[in-house]
Structures are given as structure tokens and as C-alpha cells.
Amino acid sequence: MKRILSRRQVRxxxxxxxxxxxxxxxxxxxxxxxxxxxxxxxxxxxxxxVNMPLEVDFITVSSYGPGRTSSxxxxxxxDITTDIAGRHVLLVEDIVDSGLTLDELRQHLLRxxxxxxxxxxxxxxxxxxxxxxxxxxxxxxxxxxxxxxxxGIDYGEDYRYLPDVWMLEDG
Ligand code: IMP
Ligand code: MG
Numbered sequence: 001m002k003r004i005l006s007r008r009q010v011r012x013x014x015x016x017x018x019x020x021x022x023x024x025x026x027x028x029x030x031x032x033x034x035x036x037x038x039x040x041x042x043x044x045x046x047x048x049x050v051n052m053p054l055e056v057d058f059i060t061v062s063s064y065g066p067g068r069t070s071s072x073x074x075x076x077x078x079d080i081t082t083d084i085a086g087r088h089v090l091l092v093e094d095i096v097d098s099g100l101t102l103d104e105l106r107q108h109l110l111r112x113x114x115x116x117x118x119x120x121x122x123x124x125x126x127x128x129x130x131x132x133x134x135x136x137x138x139x140x141x142x143x144x145x146x147x148x149x150x151x152g153i154d155y156g157e158d159y160r161y162l163p164d165v166w167m168l169e170d171g
Contacts, residue, residue, distance in 0.1 A: 001149075001166040001167065001168055001169055002169060003167075004143060004165050004167050005141065005151075005164060005165035006164050007151075007163040007164050010045075010122075010151055010163075010164070011045075013122065013140040014042070014046055014049055015049050017046065017049075017120060017138050018049030018050040020138055021046075021090065021120065022050050022051070022052050025052070025054070025090075026052075027052075028088045029053045029054060029055065029087075029088075030054050030055070030087070030088040030089065030090050031054070031055045031056075031082055031084055031087050031088065031090070032047060032054055032055070032057075032090050032120075033056075033057050033059055033080055033082075033089060033090065033109070034057075034058045034092045035058075035061060035091065035093045035094070036058050036059065036061075036078075037060070037152070038093070038094035038154065039092050039093055039122075039152060040058075040152055041151050041160070042094055042122045042151065043056065043092045046092065046120070057080040057081060057082045058078070059076070059078065059079060059080050059105065060076075060077040060078040061074050061075060061076055061077060061101055061104070061105065062074075062077050063075065063100070063101055074100055074101050076108065080109075083112075084109065084112050084113075084114045085112055085113045085114065086113065086115050087114050087115055088114065088115050088116045089109060089114040089116065089118075090117075090118050090119070090120055091105060091109070091117070091119045091120070092120050092121075093120070093121040093122075094121070094122055094123065094151075094153050095122065095123040095125075095143070095148055095153060096121045096123070096124040096125065096128060097125055097128065098125075099128050099132065099135050102119055102135065102136075118138070119136050119138070120136070120138035120139075121136045121138070122140040123139075123142075123143045123148065123165070124136050124139055124141075124142055125142070125143060125145060126142045126143065126145075127145055143167075144167075147167065147168040148167055148168075149162065149165075149166050149167075150164055150165045150166045151163065151164065151165050153165070
């Protein structure tokens with residue numbers, strides 16, 4: 001495995017995102033919706049860096065199962081419980097690969113008429129951003145292709161506990 005972000009780089013990246021979110025949302029009391037399971041470590045750090053009034057909810061989707069390649073189908077496993085009509089919603093994702101999960105979740109949440117809906121992701125594929133530079137509103141880092149693990153991100157439920165972010169060598 002190759003380390004692509006040290007815990008210090010992760011911390012700096014999260015702090016940078018948090019500063020932008022705080023500046024943009026001020027007193028709007030946004031609802032941060034973490035996409036489970038991968039985003040829970042990132043979201044936990046992010047809200048403490050943002051350090052302003054906000055609410056947290058979670059949505060669980062499944063697209064990968066036990067393997068390394070997406071099934072190409074996003075299944076909603078558990079929905080949010082917050083009424084987001086008229087609220088400012090920020091979706092929080094660990095890593096955006098094809099963008100399919102975000103597309104589906106955007107459509108799903110927009111049906112409930114939030115005041116706004118944006119996306120914050122720690123990581124996104126360079127290849128996706130080349131074709132769709134605006135895929136993510138608040139982006140931590142662009143990463144090359146290859147399977148990423150650590151800092152909440154798993155491979156078959158393993159490696160989530162790693163404090164740094166790694167690329168599987170043969171990804
Ligand atoms: P997308 O729908 O193709 O954008 O895939 C996004 C989802 O797949 C995210 O919720 C991630 O949790 C997961 N994912 C994408 N790339 C990776 C990876 O390299 N390692 C682990 N999970 C990934
Ligand atoms: Mg995920």
C-alpha cells in the first residue's frame with residue numbers, strides 16, 4: 001500500500017474545507033448529511049472544525065458490496081429522518097468515483113425541496129473532475145485512479161480505522 005495523505009495532510013485539508021463552509025453558511029444552520037458508512041470519520045472531524053450551529057443526519061447507500069468495483073446501481077439502505085424542506089443541505093461524501101452515488105442522492109433529496117443542496121467530499125477522482133469540474137462544491141483533494149482506503153474508507157469493511165489515507169498498490 002502507498003500512503004497518499006498523511007494524517008497531518010488530512011487535518012489540513014479538513015480545516016480548509018471547514019473554513020469555506022463556515023464562511024458560506026454562517027448562521028444558516030445547515031443540515032450536514034453524511035453518506036454512510038465511508039464518511040463518518042471525515043464528518044466527525046469536519047463538524048468540529050466548522051464549529052458553528054449545524055445539524056447532522058445520515059443516509060446509507062450501498063453500491064460496492066464486498067468488492068472493489070461499483071455495481072453501477074445505488075441502493076438506498078436507510079434514509080435521513082430530518083425534514084429538509086427549506087433547509088440548507090450539505091451532502092458529505094468520503095470519495096467520489098463515478099459520481100453516480102451523488103447523482104442519485106441529489107435527485108432523491110431535491111424532491112424534498114431543500115433551500116439549497118451542495119456537496120462536500122474529502123476526495124474525488126481526477127478522471128471524473130476532468131469531465132465534470134463542478135461535480136463537488138467543496139473538494140478536499142483530487143486523487144488518481146486506484147482503490148483508496150483509510151480514514152473511514154474501506155475495502156470489504158477492512159482498513160477504515162487507518163488514520164492516514166492509502167492507495168492499494170495493485171488498485
Ligand atoms: P461513485 O458512485 O462511483 O461515485 O462511488 C462512490 C462511492 O463508492 C462512495 O460512497 C465511496 O464510499 C465508494 N468508493 C469509491 N471509490 C472508492 C475507493 O477507491 N475506495 C473505497 N470506496 C470507494
Ligand atoms: Mg461511500
